[in-house]
Amino acid sequence: MQDNRNTSGQHDTLDVITPVDFSPPPPPGRRFTWRPRWYHGVIAVGLTVAASAGVFVLTARSVFIEVTPMTASVEVADGFAVQVGPRYLMRQGDYQLQFSAEGYYDRQVELSVGDEQAQTHPFELTPLPGLVSVSTRDALGQELNGARIMLDGVDLGMSPLIDAEVPPGTYELQVQRDRYLPYREQVEVEGRQIEQALAVTLAPAWADIGFASEPAGADIIINGDVLAVTPARIELLQGAYDVTIKRNGYKAWQDDIVVAAGVDRQLPAVSLEAADGLVFIRSTPGSANVTINGQYRGQTPLEVALPPGQEHDIRLFRTGFETAMRQLRTGAEESRELTVALDPITNPVRIVAEPADAQLYVEGELKGVANQTVNLIAASQRIEIRRDGYVPYATNFTSRPGLDQEIRVRLKTEEQARLESIEPVITSAAGQTLHLFYPYEFTMGSSRREPGRRANETLRDVALEKPFYLSLHPVTNQQFRRFRPEHASGTLQRQSLDRPNQPAVQVTWQDAALYSNWLSAQEALTPFYIVEEGAVTGxxxxxxxxxxxxxxxxxxxxxxxxxxxxxxxxxxxxWPPPADSGNFADESTSNFLGQILRGYNDGVQGTANVGEFNANAQGLFDMAGNVSEWVHDYYGAVSGLSSVRETDPLGPLDGTYHTIKGSGWAHGSITELRASYRDFGEEARNDLGFRIARYLGE
Structure with a gap:
């Protein structure tokens, strides 16, 4: 806006300008107006179809559906497809196809079309079964029904077989019928409802066999059954037969024949011999030897067949009896019995037995009191002398006619015999020698006045009533390694403790108990220790x-x-111990042991081979020195001397530690070298071993 003011300061009238709408005039000429017509729609539809077809052609895949058989018809039941010659244009996706062909089962499948531009999808139709008929006949061409028909072992029924449905393929046809040879043939079944007729000729499985005998009229016995009388022809199935031809008054003829199917034959006539007489021979007593005409025939009782019409010399003999002779004649098929009593050859034998009331048995027969003179036959016979509470005496005795003979017997009581049967020395399966001991009552421990006594050595009266075996030596490394091959006893001052005959050390009480059970198992003895999950529990x-x-x-x-x-x-x-009493902590160990036995030198540092030092009064080695030893008992406090005597004590029933007895190479004081010294522990040591024992079995 322009400020219109004059210099005189007077205002002029203001002009307001108002905007108006403006449209340019149309250009000169004719104006066009479009109106849709019916053919416009036809054109639009045509263009749409053409566009859709173009899109389908551009996005579809060429699919070849290969079907066996080639004559099968193909129908796309679910989905859009265009067939172009042998191929189909189909877009990616899933389609349902239906196939059908004469002689085949219809098939419906699902086809998945992928993104490959050209694809082939093969399919195969299953042919329908074929219709198989089988007839059977014999070698003459005559119809032979009732044969069993099988294909690959599957039973299809009996012949004649009509139109059996069989899937196509190659099969083994099997035909079986009684008295005919089995028939086998490879057949090809075409399937597709094609009819196939098979004719099978069965060959006979028998042959006609002729039998004859001289004289005729004998029974023909085949495998134990009488089938005919000679002469005869018998129809026999192929195979082996046991043939017997028998006629009364004649010996039976017997042979084996083999019949081949279809091979008829006549067997040579059989000449029958007159039958033997049958003689049953018995003797008193039995078991006599029998010879007939100088030929040995066996022992009585005996049944023999003898040729008829002639004399037979029969001889019976048995040791201690006179020989008996008899003569005998038999007739054909005659049965006779011959009983012969044998005369014994005897000799008087005097029996002298203690105790005086013992009983005498000869061949198991009671003859009265043993102290008598009895006539015994001149043959070996079982003589027994018995009395309750005594071990029976038995012998095989042969009397000698013309000689004065006597049997003297002193029966042993059962206890005496048991004691005499006990072995005083035994050897274990690992080679340890153990002596049997019959201990007596004694007092364990030591009195309070005894030098070196410890408080745990309480006096106890003990009666050891059970005899026991105890090994002469501690168990050696060699013996322990038979149980545990990897065991090592170690070294001491660069000297080995692991030589074969050194005592096994570095073993726990548990190791020693398990070794004892292992040794029992080697000799099939009842194990002493109860073991559960590898640990001793009782x-x-x-x-x-x-x-x-x-x-x-x-x-x-x-x-x-x-x-x-x-x-x-x-x-x-x-005290001190004499020379060679044992392997102790002596002068040779003074460089590494604090307390030693002054003036004693055994010349060994550490363990010595077992048995190198003098044995004690019982013949046991290393009961002092060399190694201390595990014993069976748990360690526990013991009460003072009481009036109650302990019998065969086994120690406390449980505890933490086990008792250790005896001294070893590391001990040199009077306290430790005394036999009553008691120690305890649970760990293995290089101066601690063990020896084995066992009770005398009943």
Whole structure:
């Protein structure tokens, strides 16, 4: 807006300008107006179809549907497809196809068209079964019904077989009928409802066999059944037969024949011999030897067949009896019996037996009291002398006619015999030698006045009533490694403790108990220790298997002087120990042991081979020195000397530690070298081993 003011300061009138709508005028000429007509729609539809067809052609895949047989018709039941010659134009996706062909089962499948531009999808139709008929006939061409028809072992029925439905393929046709040879043939079944007729000729499985005999009229016995009388022809199936031809008054003729199917034949006539007479021979007593005409025939009772019409010399003999002779004649098919009593050859034999009321048995027959003179036949016979509570005496005795003979017997009581049968020395399966001991009552432990005594050595009266075996030596490395091959006893001061005859050390009580059970198993003995999941959980006190000695057994064996007394030390009563008493902590160990036995030198550092030092009064080695030893008992406190005597004690029923008895190479004090010394532990040590024991079995 422009400010229109004059210089004089007076206002002029303002002009307002108003806008208006403006449209340009149309150009000069004719105006066009479009109106749709019916043919416009036809054109639009045509264009749409053409466009759709073009899109289908551009996006469809060329699919070849290959069907066997080639004559099968194909129908796309679900989905759009255009057939172009042998191929179809189909877009990606799933289609339902239906196939059909004469002689085949119809088939419906699902076709998945992928993204490949050209695809081939093969399909095969299953042919319908073929119609198979089978007829059978014999070699003459005559109809032969009732044969069993099978294809590959599947039973189709009996002939004649009409129009059996069989899937196409190659089969083995099998035809079977009684008295005819089995028939087999490979056949090809075409299928597709094609009719096939098969004719089978069956060959006979028999032959006609002729039989004859001289004289005629004999029974023909085939495999135990009488089938005819000679002469005759018999129809026999192929195979082997046992043939017997028999006629009364004649010996039976017997042979084996083999019949081949279809091969008829006449067997040679059989000449029958007159039948033997039958003689049954018995003797008193029995078991006599029999010869007839100088030929040995067996022992009585005996049945023999003898040719008729002639004399036969029969001889019977048995040791201790006179020989008997008889003559006999028989007729054809005659049965006779001959009984012969044999005369015994006897000799008087005097029986002298203790105790005086013992009984005498000859060949199991009671003859009265044993002290008598009895006539015995001159043959070996069983002589027994018995009495209750005594072990029976038995022998095979032969009397000698013309000689004065006597049998003297002193019966042993059962207990005496049992004791005599006991072995005083046995050898284990691992090679240990064990001696049998009959211990006596003694007092374990030591008195309070005894030098070196410890508080756990309480005096106890013990009666060992069970005899027991105890090994002469501790178990060696060689013996223990038969149970545990990987065992090693280690070294000491660069010297081996692992030589074969050194005692096995570095073993726990559990190791020693398991070794004892293993050794029992080698000799089929009842194991002493009860083992569960590899650990000892108890023991069977009645078992006869190997075990560790009890503490009482060990101490008795170490101290017993052989004259019903005991000593303080395994070697006796002397202190210090005499030379060669054992392997102790001596002068040779002074460089690594603090306490040693002064003035004693056994020359061995660590363990020595077992048995190198003197045995004790019981013949046992290393009961002092070399190694301390595990014993069976749990370690526990013991009460003071009481009036109650302990019998065969086995120690506490449970505990944490086990008792250790005896001294070893590391011990040199009077406390440790005494036989009553007691120690305990649960760990393995290089101065601790064990020896084995077992009860005397009943």
């Amino acid at each position: 023991f069977n006190a009645d078992a006869n298997g190997y075990r560790l000695p009890t503490e009482a057994e060990w101490e008795w064996a170490a101290r017993a002087d052989g004259q019903s007394g005991t000593t303080r030390f395994a070697w006796g009563e002397d």
